[in-house]
Amino acid sequence: xxxxQNKSMEQDMTILRKIIxxxxxQEIVGFMIIILLVxxxxxxxxxxxxxxxSAIVTxxxxxxxxxxxxxxxxxxCYKDYEGDYKTLGDLMKYCYTNTPITCxxxxxxxxxxxxxxxxxxxxLWNPGINRPVKYTKLSFFYQANISDYDSRTRFAxxxxxxxxxxxxxxxxxxxxxxxxxxxxxxxxxxxxxx
Amino acid sequence: MKIKExxxxxxxxxxxxxxxxLFWLSVTLGDIKGDVAQSSRDRNIMLVARLADSxxxxxxxxxxxxxxxLIVFMGRPHYLGFWDVNGLIVxxxxxxxxxxxxxxxxxxxxxxxxxxxxxxxxxxxSSIVSLCRKEIKNDIxxxxxxxxxxxxxxxx
Numbered sequence: 001x002x003x004x005q006n007k008s009m010e011q012d013m014t015i016l017r018k019i020i021x022x023x024x025x026q027e028i029v030g031f032m033i034i035i036l037l038v039x040x041x042x043x044x045x046x047x048x049x050x051x052x053x054s055a056i057v058t059x060x061x062x063x064x065x066x067x068x069x070x071x072x073x074x075x076x077c078y079k080d081y082e083g084d085y086k087t088l089g090d091l092m093k094y095c096y097t098n099t100p101i102t103c104x105x106x107x108x109x110x111x112x113x114x115x116x117x118x119x120x121x122x123x124l125w126n127p128g129i130n131r132p133v134k135y136t137k138l139s140f141f142y143q144a145n146i147s148d149y150d151s152r153t154r155f156a157x158x159x160x161x162x163x164x165x166x167x168x169x170x171x172x173x174x175x176x177x178x179x180x181x182x183x184x185x186x187x188x189x190x191x192x193x194x
Numbered sequence: 195m196k197i198k199e200x201x202x203x204x205x206x207x208x209x210x211x212x213x214x215x216l217f218w219l220s221v222t223l224g225d226i227k228g229d230v231a232q233s234s235r236d237r238n239i240m241l242v243a244r245l246a247d248s249x250x251x252x253x254x255x256x257x258x259x260x261x262x263x264l265i266v267f268m269g270r271p272h273y274l275g276f277w278d279v280n281g282l283i284v285x286x287x288x289x290x291x292x293x294x295x296x297x298x299x300x301x302x303x304x305x306x307x308x309x310x311x312x313x314x315x316x317x318x319x320s321s322i323v324s325l326c327r328k329e330i331k332n333d334i335x336x337x338x339x340x341x342x343x344x345x346x347x348x349x350x
Binding site: 024027028031032034035038039042043045046057060061062065066068069070072073074081082083084085087119120123124 | 198201202205208209212213216219220223232235236239240243255256257258287289321322323324326331332334336337338339340341342343
């Protein structure tokens with residue numbers, strides 16, 4: 001009688017072990033599916049991330065070359081006599097010190113500075129919604145100390161061409177002109193789409 | 195049962211390390227890729243700018259081409275092999291919308307100096323430069339500088 005009971009219990013235990021084993025196997029399969037999902041999602045994210053270009057670049061070589069060359073650009077403004085033509089770098093100084101000089105079409109120094117830079121930026125990058133370059137922003141600052149950003153003050157209006165929609169990669173650069181006291185800073189920011 | 199527990203543990207560890215590895219890879223490789231692209235572009239621009247700074251072209255300042263020298267170069271075909279490049283063009287930024295090739299006859303009322311005509315249709319490396327020349331107004335000589343772009347088709 002007892003022997004029969006033992007046999008029955010052993011059978012029950014075997015069935016129970018099989019059930020437990022089957023549940024464990026199902027858990028492993030579930031776990032493996034989760035691992036696969038995590039890996040697939042990770043790889044997708046990695047792929048998307050690697051396709052993106054770096055978002056902000058400072059001291060871009062092309063912008064630096066543009067700014068240094070632009071300061072040498074000879075304008076049609078002159079101070080004392082015709083032939084004494086001034087560069088855009090000179091115009092920046094005159095605009096800051098509010099010195100009157102003769103410019104074509106009776107424009108002021110600051111107006112001529114803005115006009116010439118607007119023309120150049122438009123010619124070189126031609127920013128716009130359906131263009132590779134979305135916007136260009138040129139800023140003029142006076143800075144008492146070149147490393148002291150808190151001391152900067154704007155002395156002419158920013159020149160903003162284009163629109164920031166579709167902008168992905170911002171590149172920038174700056175150039176300075178030394179004065180007897182302090183520096184004039186010229187900063188250009190360009191944004192390109194993907 | 196113990197083997198199953200061990201398998202669970204190993205799998206958990208693998209998942210953990212895979213996640214850590216993915217995170218690390220996405221951060222480091224993402225930055226490196228952007229940095230490499232930017233530095234390669236900067237290097238090409240600097241190489242082109244260095245060409246503009248060569249004594250044969252330079253106006254004496256950095257990143258500045260003397261167009262009076264340039265026009266003389268163009269009239270001497272035996273200088274074509276002087277720069278080891280596939281093509282070299284200097285374009286002046288002006289209000290004209292069409293290309294006017296510079297020759298000794300029309301200089302400086304032109305906007306394109308083709309020193310070496312590019313051999314293929316590949317995209318050139320380019321840099322923005324000053325294009326300076328001597329001008330005379332009211333018997334006064336002065337330096338007139340325009341903006342320009344130097345384009346170089348490198349030999350691969």
